[in-house]
Amino acid sequence: MAALPSGVLGALDPTSDRAVFRQIADQLREAIDKGQFGEGDKLPSEAELVEHFGVSRMTVRNSFSVLQGEGLVLAEHGKGVFVRPRPPVRRLASDRFARRHRDQGKSAFIVEADAAGSRPEVDSLEVKEERPSQDISARLGSPRRVLARRRRYLLDGRPVEFAVSYLPLDLARNTPIAQPNPGPGGIYARLEELGHRLDHFDEEIRARMPSPHEVKTLQLASGVPVIHLIRTAYDTEGRPVEVCDTVMAADAYVLAYELPAT
Template sequence: MPVRRIDPASDRAVYRQIADHLRQAIESHELVAGTQLPSESALVNEYGVSRVTARRALSVLVTDGLVVAEHGRGWFVRRRPPVRRLSADRFARRKEGKAAFTVDMEANERTFTVDVLYVGAAHAPAEVLERLNLPAGSSVLVRRRRYLVEGQPVEYATSYVPLGIAAGTRIADSDPGPGGIYARMEDQGLIFERYDEEIRARMPSEDESRLLQLPVGSPVLHLVRTAIASGQPVEVCDTIMDSAAFVLFYSLPAA
């Protein structure tokens, strides 16, 4: 990095000026993903500031989601693989044996892995049962997955499927087969009509931060999708997304 100087006449705090310099280096790709930032000691020597000021500058970048602190190693530019999520179009290729996330990854030319965390019968939250038109206290088939893009967790999803649809099918297996669970539903003769999605931004829970390895202060996108097939809700998918890793794309008809 070229040497940058603090402006003593500026009303911007010194630690924020240092953070601005580092942010500029990251956004200009002078410091690329995975690169180690200058240490606290290096910043102290370069800017003539205290270690506390240097640490505050680095902490600003952590809060902004640009940097991660690795205990005993230092500060690194965060790997943030952006994924362009293709809205409802992503569901249209299940007949080719491709699940929606696979379609997104192919469109973005990204490599990915899926951690299947749980598959089995369990009770569902009241809000989910209401969306599925099921009585209070009903059990459903629950599928929990974590998606990683190039080794970085970006999404955590939980699907809830009525047992009357899932029981005795590959929907209840860890690997539901080509096209995912929607293709298995179509094997039963269900005809998909629409997908209703609600999206909001919020701060993550402690468990969500841990699963997605989020820096402190990083928000998530909370997406809830209800799939409607043959006149009935057949799945509710509750998804937590690293907001820094996704661009949501929707193409809407003009009339």
């Protein structure tokens, strides 16, 4: 049997009131956090940990279950437990909708993917007219029909978010916004070309655990939460011109905002 890497794992504390399987999970987590086990690395086997700590296999399995529940590791049947690769982190900056980006023909997702040095993709695109939910209708000023644009975003081939934009039908019908590819700068650039110069955005953000559909769509590991963001865009006349309902893999984002002190 191969020896464990020297100094990576210590001894259990027999005086601690923390359960033994949690102590083992703590040590493995710390080793992952310190980079002693990197992304894709295989963790010590059940047999190795049983011998090292002098515990039962069930205790070790419970330790692995804790780490799986936190989204840190993946178990591959017959192969072992591996440190889960994480998607590239994208900073959700407060200036991501600045006009200068649209003037350059770039959408917010493209701008921030470029800043992260990642390859952006959009798939699962669907554009259709539909009746909005009560909440979306209220946010948009109570239109009876909207244009809905659904899409999933990927960085370097990994899903990181999916979003639905809802626009009043009288603004979007028979315009480039209703096309799968609305053109350089995205739908915000098209809205401004149509005379709806954007004034500001309101955002509501909360964190929660994902639904089964969200787990499947974003290919989330067990224990990974999502960030649920709802953004409303207003033009200079004060009219809400779009509501974007976005769900993001929480481990793929850092929310970065610059807030004025006056």
